Amino acid sequence: MNKIESNKGWLFVLPVFIVVAFSAVIPLMTVVNYSVQDVFDANTRFFTGTEWYRDMLNNPQLQGALIRQFIFSFTILAIEVPLGILVALMMPKKGWQASLALVLVSLPLLIPLNVVGTIWQVFTRTDIGLMGWGIRELGYAYNISRNSGDAWATIILMDVWHWTPLIALLCYSGLRAIPEAYYQAARIDQASRWAVFRFIQLPKLINVLVIGVLIRFMDSFMIYAEPFVLTGGGPGSSTTFLSQALTAMAIGQFDLGPAAAFSIIYFLIILAVSFVFYTTIMHMQKDKTTSKSGE
Amino acid sequence: MTQSTATGQTVSTPKSRQSALANARYKKESALKSNIGLTVYLILLILPIYWLVNMSFKTNQEILGALTFFPADFTLANYKQILTDPSWYNGYINSMTYVAMNMTISLLVALPAAYAFSRYKFVGDKHLFFWLLTNKMAPPAVFALPFFQLYSSIGLFDTHIAVALAHCLFNVALAVWILEGFMSGVPIEIDETAYIDGYKFWNFFIKIYIPLIRSGIGVTAFFLFMFSWIELLLARTLTATNAQPIQAIMTRTAGASGIDWGLLAAAGVLTILPGILVIYFVRNHVAKGFALGRT
Numbered sequence: 001m002n003k004i005e006s007n008k009g010w011l012f013v014l015p016v017f018i019v020v021a022f023s024a025v026i027p028l029m030t031v032v033n034y035s036v037q038d039v040f041d042a043n044t045r046f047f048t049g050t051e052w053y054r055d056m057l058n059n060p061q062l063q064g065a066l067i068r069q070f071i072f073s074f075t076i077l078a079i080e081v082p083l084g085i086l087v088a089l090m091m092p093k094k095g096w097q098a099s100l101a102l103v104l105v106s107l108p109l110l111i112p113l114n115v116v117g118t119i120w121q122v123f124t125r126t127d128i129g130l131m132g133w134g135i136r137e138l139g140y141a142y143n144i145s146r147n148s149g150d151a152w153a154t155i156i157l158m159d160v161w162h163w164t165p166l167i168a169l170l171c172y173s174g175l176r177a178i179p180e181a182y183y184q185a186a187r188i189d190q191a192s193r194w195a196v197f198r199f200i201q202l203p204k205l206i207n208v209l210v211i212g213v214l215i216r217f218m219d220s221f222m223i224y225a226e227p228f229v230l231t232g233g234g235p236g237s238s239t240t241f242l243s244q245a246l247t248a249m250a251i252g253q254f255d256l257g258p259a260a261a262f263s264i265i266y267f268l269i270i271l272a273v274s275f276v277f278y279t280t281i282m283h284m285q286k287d288k289t290t291s292k293s294g295e
Numbered sequence: 296m297t298q299s300t301a302t303g304q305t306v307s308t309p310k311s312r313q314s315a316l317a318n319a320r321y322k323k324e325s326a327l328k329s330n331i332g333l334t335v336y337l338i339l340l341i342l343p344i345y346w347l348v349n350m351s352f353k354t355n356q357e358i359l360g361a362l363t364f365f366p367a368d369f370t371l372a373n374y375k376q377i378l379t380d381p382s383w384y385n386g387y388i389n390s391m392t393y394v395a396m397n398m399t400i401s402l403l404v405a406l407p408a409a410y411a412f413s414r415y416k417f418v419g420d421k422h423l424f425f426w427l428l429t430n431k432m433a434p435p436a437v438f439a440l441p442f443f444q445l446y447s448s449i450g451l452f453d454t455h456i457a458v459a460l461a462h463c464l465f466n467v468a469l470a471v472w473i474l475e476g477f478m479s480g481v482p483i484e485i486d487e488t489a490y491i492d493g494y495k496f497w498n499f500f501i502k503i504y505i506p507l508i509r510s511g512i513g514v515t516a517f518f519l520f521m522f523s524w525i526e527l528l529l530a531r532t533l534t535a536t537n538a539q540p541i542q543a544i545m546t547r548t549a550g551a552s553g554i555d556w557g558l559l560a561a562a563g564v565l566t567i568l569p570g571i572l573v574i575y576f577v578r579n580h581v582a583k584g585f586a587l588g589r590t
Contacts, residue, residue: 110570176584
């Protein structure tokens with residue numbers, strides 16, 4: 001679309017700018033402020049420069065949490081994206097079945113995060129939970145508070161249960177936006193199911209998938225309430241992810257300086273990964289369109 | 296999978312009819328397959344929720360006594376306790392109040408901004424958009440403490456509007472992102488025609504433009520509701536008693552004598568209900584299809 005070149009645009013974005021700046025800039029500056037100081041009490045504080053940053057980057061606990069965080073985020077993306085696309089392809093296209101499938105698929109999305117944790121805590125308990133009891137009955141000594149493998153598998157299962165519907169929902173809508181004529185053309189060409197998916201459906205899904213993957217990456221990287229309720233970060237610290245490590249430090253030990261420095265590092269990591277992902281995808285698409293128009 | 300359709304390249308009538316038949320059979324088979332696949336997925340999806348609902352109708356003796364698939368001693372006592380005690384049901388009212396406020400604020404500021412991003416080119420538009428997006432990347436754990444200090448200092452602590460404003464941090468960016476996708480789908484000629492016809496901008500925007508992107512507003516409202524309703528960390532940090540969300544009140548089921556499982560389950564089930572209503576209202580907009588993303 002041809003956009004009009006006009007700085008009138010700023011007038012329209014001003015309200016957004018004010019609302020977000022109020023909630024974003026002041027708190028962010030507070031964090032930056034803390035991250036370079038050592039606060040003893042309201043009147044005594046020392047400037048420490050980059051000391052906290054160096055401390056945090058060398059802190060083995062946080063390094064561990066960071067590695068776990070990356071493993072977790074990429075694992076759930078690798079499962080949720082293909083599964084979500086598959087579910088979207090299987091969902092009925094119209095009628096009451098479509099409505100029913102939509103409502104059911106969306107259900108997990110609308111449950112508060114700590115309630116999701118509670119549901120899975122109850123569900124996986126070996127004494128009163130269906131899944132925990134069932135696995136025990138099958139002969140496996142399932143125990144999420146002792147066995148870190150079980151804890152990991154359960155958290156990943158919980159996240160897949162909770163968030164695959166987001167990808168499915170976005171893809172379902174993306175699929176519905178494809179005009180019927182495309183499919184008719186494919187039928188005339190007798191294209192295989194795979195060819196239809198690869199050359200008609202997938203290209204149309206790229207945009208919603210970019211949004212879905214970005215949202216899922218950001219949110220999974222900040223995951224807090226669900227594992228906190230389910231495993232409490234344990235056994236040991238095997239399922240302690242970044243947010244939990246951070247809150248433990250900021251609120252539990254009340255180490256504001258280091259926690260703030262860590263916050264900034266945390267924020268920058270998400271920013272960097274999202275930026276790289278976003279620009280790569282955008283460049284790929286730009287290359288595609290320019291090469292097409294150049295033909 | 297592809298063999299049945301790959302045969303019919305030739306023009307001879309019987310052969311192509313044969314392939315058409317094979318095609319139809321293949322289609323029926325694949326529809327059956329996807330129905331079965333979807334049913335299995337939906338059953339797995341519902342299982343943890345079924346277990347929670349099942350438990351909410353049981354007494355604690357039954358929950359801890361034996362594993363039963365249906366409540367043997369059906370009771371509504373858990374629900375009765377929540378729905379008759381103001382300190383319980385006020386939590387739901389508080390949650391719904393700040394979610395509604397957040398949806399209103401986010402939509403009001405995001406609509407003009409999304410319009411500007413989809414129609415105008417202005418200085419710093421790309422940077423502004425990415426900056427908005429970065430706020431979705433800020434982990435709530437990072438902002439919890441500074442938010443607490445900011446809202447305390449301006450006397451907004453423990454009010455609904457404080458939580459609503461804090462949630463704007465991630466919701467406004469999302470709203471602009473989704474709305475812009477819908478707005479880019481409306482041809483710019485409509486704007487031009489309206490101006491030629493002598494419409495003032497706001498008249499045109501409210502009377503013509505907004506109805507055109509009704510679906511987009513519905514879908515946006517769904518996502519705004521979702522992300523505000525499920526968020527816990529900020530809502531809990533910014534409230535004490537007057538505006539405390541239900542997610543925070545739920546933690547009180549863990550008392551000295553252990554966890555009151557039945558009550559916890561009933562409270563959990565009640566947090567799911569508003570979401571079901573919301574998805575029911577927007578299901579047609581989602582089913583109509585949308586292709587999001589910046590072009």
